[in-house]
Amino acid sequence: MTATLETPAPPDAGATPPARRRTRRRTPDPNRDQVRGFDKLWVFVFLLPFLLLYLGFTLWPLVATVYYSFFDWDGIGPIDNFVGVGNYGSILNDKLFWLAVVNTLIFAVLNTAIKLPLSLLMAIVLTRKWLKGTKVFRTVFFAPLIIPVAMAGLVFTYLLNPSNGALNALLLDLHIVDQPVDVFANRWSALLVLVLVSIWQIFGQYMIYWMAALQNVPEEVYEAADIDGASEWQKATLITLPMIKPVAVVILLLALVNAMHVFGLVVTLTGGGPGTSTYVVSYFIYQEAFGSVPFSYGYASAAALLFSVIAFVLVTSQGVFVRRAQQLRKEYGV
Amino acid sequence: MSAKTMPAKPMSAERILSPPHRPGQGTRRLRLNLVAIPILLLISLVWVYPFLWTVSAAFKTQAGVFSGGASLIPDQLNFENFRRAWVNAGFSQFFANTVLYSAVSTLIEVVKAALCGYVLARYDFPGRQFLHRLIIATLFIPVASIIVPQFVLVEQLGLLNTRAGVILAMSGSAGALYVLMFTGFFSTVPNELFDAAKLDGAGFLRTFRLVLPLARPVIAVVVIFQFVSNWNEFNIPLVFTLGQPELQNLAVGMLSFRGEHSVDWSGFAAGMTISFAPMLIVFMLFQNYFVRGLAGATKG
Structure with a gap:
């Protein structure tokens, strides 16, 4: 898009060549100024804050994680106990790690599969012109985002507790159950609670993503459809969905990746329990690295790296899959 | 059709x-x-x-x-309950820490992303494309998986168990996405504007100060989103303030109700009310910025 927007630029770029001293093999970018003289310093100064933090808190930690993962290191003293792939060997046999991986993936998929369609539906409903009070409803769905996840988790542990929580009080009053239900007593119901509470919390954010995507659909298209007598359903399926598809892929990726980082909710809502049955990977890493003495930074790093690779492969293959599907559709005109 | x-x-x-x-x-x-x-x-x-x-x-x-x-x-x-939460349970301290962490980290994030995004969008320099690709490649790295080296780094800087350490970790690990947002925005600014500035003899800094106000919608989105996520940040403050209640933010300090006070639910509820009331007001005031700003940002 920028290329088409800036096509009139080349004549101007042609006007500057007097200072043409480019001996670099790189092809100069016609849309960007070449940096010369004193500006070099400014470019450097502008890049510096980001680069420093990026180097310190993203790039170096990535490299260090790989490095630590080959050592048996508890964070104290020098890193000298090289164990090769020993950590990886232990992790491959660590049942708790694989349980955590499976839980994380179940959580991420279930969470995404429920929240994306529902938040899209809600975004479509709340952007209808005929609807009254959209601002109030928008605020309602956004509200859970402003409380820390961990706090939300604590509130729900109370609301869902079997002895005097609101859920059980309601269920008992309505005679739906005769015995209080303890949703945290069993792995599957505890996982489901994690998924649902997380959706409750994050719903507004995805609704806003969808609303932003919907705003990019030009109003005239809908007006034209109105004239043709299209129903709301036809407008949604034949205009809205196809037009927001590119953004939808990005939102899908964001949703999946964010869901794989679930941490705070697990800490406060289930604490990994009952037993260790709702461990997720970030909680596993936290427990290994900081949870109990002796800390095992090396082991935690290996686990982190292994899961990052698993997640990366899954997410990118899914991205490739989506692109392939879109291509096929285009080819066959479906 | x-x-x-x-x-x-x-x-x-x-x-x-x-x-x-x-x-x-x-x-x-x-x-x-x-x-x-x-x-x-x-x-x-x-x-x-x-x-x-x-x-x-x-x-x-x-x-x-x-x-x-x-x-x-x-x-x-x-x-x-409010008095107990605010005074006895140390909520006033948690609250002050949260405000400090959120405000300073957000400021650092906006500044670094805007500066870097501007340069990436307007200037051609060696390694520009490489940096751009690197940022995209590391966009989806989960904090949890690289938190151990971050912890070691802050420890070696001598900033462990200080507020500066928490702020550094919070503002350091986020922001790649925002750089891309600023880059996207600044590359849609018409070249004519820059040529005009050049003709007027504006140097590097003057030109930047001229175009920065145009990026207001992007700035609004970054500030709002980052402020909210910093306000709620849990993983980093938890790890970087282990056993230091006076440094904890609301999200982490909240846990103290579970431990020491054997779940003082009414006190916890009061503390939580204190912590979400200001954010609710902020959101209601800036509601429109959210949707409008985000829409503007995704267009770029």
Whole structure:
């Protein structure tokens, strides 16, 4: 898009060549100024804050994680106990790690599969012109985002507790159950609670993503459809969905990746329990690295790296899959 | 389809005039609202229930919380819980820390992303493409998986268990996405504007100060989103303030109600009410910025 927007630029770029001293093999970018003289310093100064933090808190930690993962290191003293792939060997046999991986993936998929369609539906409903009070409803769905996840988790542990929580009080009053239900007593119901509470919390954010995507659909298209007598359903399926598809892929990726980082909710809502049955990977890493003495930074790093690779492969293959599907559709005109 | 839209031209004038005259339109809208609003109200009730419960529990006695069940009406109206949370449980400290962490980290993030995004969008320098690709490649790295080296780094800088350390970790690990947002925005600014600035003799800094105000929608989005996520940040403050209650933010400090106070629910509810009230006000004030700003940012 920028290329088409800036096509009139080349004549101007042609006007500057007097200072043409480019001996670099790189092809100069016609849309960007070449940096010369004193500006070099400014470019450097502008890049510096980001680069420093990026180097310190993203790039170096990535490299260090790989490095630590080959050592048996508890964070104290020098890193000298090289164990090769020993950590990886232990992790491959660590049942708790694989349980955590499976839980994380179940959580991420279930969470995404429920929240994306529902938040899209809600975004479509709340952007209808005929609807009254959209601002109030928008605020309602956004509200859970402003409380820390961990706090939300604590509130729900109370609301869902079997002895005097609101859920059980309601269920008992309505005679739906005769015995209080303890949703945290069993792995599957505890996982489901994690998924649902997380959706409750994050719903507004995805609704806003969808609303932003919907705003990019030009109003005239809908007006034209109105004239043709299209129903709301036809407008949604034949205009809205196809037009927001590119953004939808990005939102899908964001949703999946964010869901794989679930941490705070697990800490406060289930604490990994009952037993260790709702461990997720970030909680596993936290427990290994900081949870109990002796800390095992090396082991935690290996686990982190292994899961990052698993997640990366899954997410990118899914991205490739989506692109392939879109291509096929285009080819066959479906 | 385009053939069908052609005759729309003469009709559009009628469309502007028509709404009050067309009989079906008004009642159809009313009918749709009558169906949609009750459903939405019901869902909304479920959605805000945890909030309402928290606010009402903040006024309840401990016994009132336990016997109240799903009821939202407090058994009494006292502010003792608030005092206990604010003074005894150290909420005033948590609150001050949260404000400090959120404000400073957000500021650092906006500044570094805007500066870097601007340079990436406007200037060609060696390694530009490489940096751009690197940022995209590392966009989705989870904090949890690289938190151990971050911890080691802050420890080696001698900043462990200091506020500066927490802020550094919080503002350091986020922000790649925002750089891309700024880059996207600044590359849509027409070149003519820069040429005009150059003709006027504006140097590097003057030009930047000229175009920066144009990026206001992007700045708004970054500030709002990052402020909210910093306000709620849990993983980094938890790890970087282990056993240092005076450094903790609300999200982490909240856990102390579970440990030492053997879950003081009414105090916890009061503390939570204190912590979400200001954010709710901020959101209601800046609501429109969210959607409008995000839409503007995704266009770029």
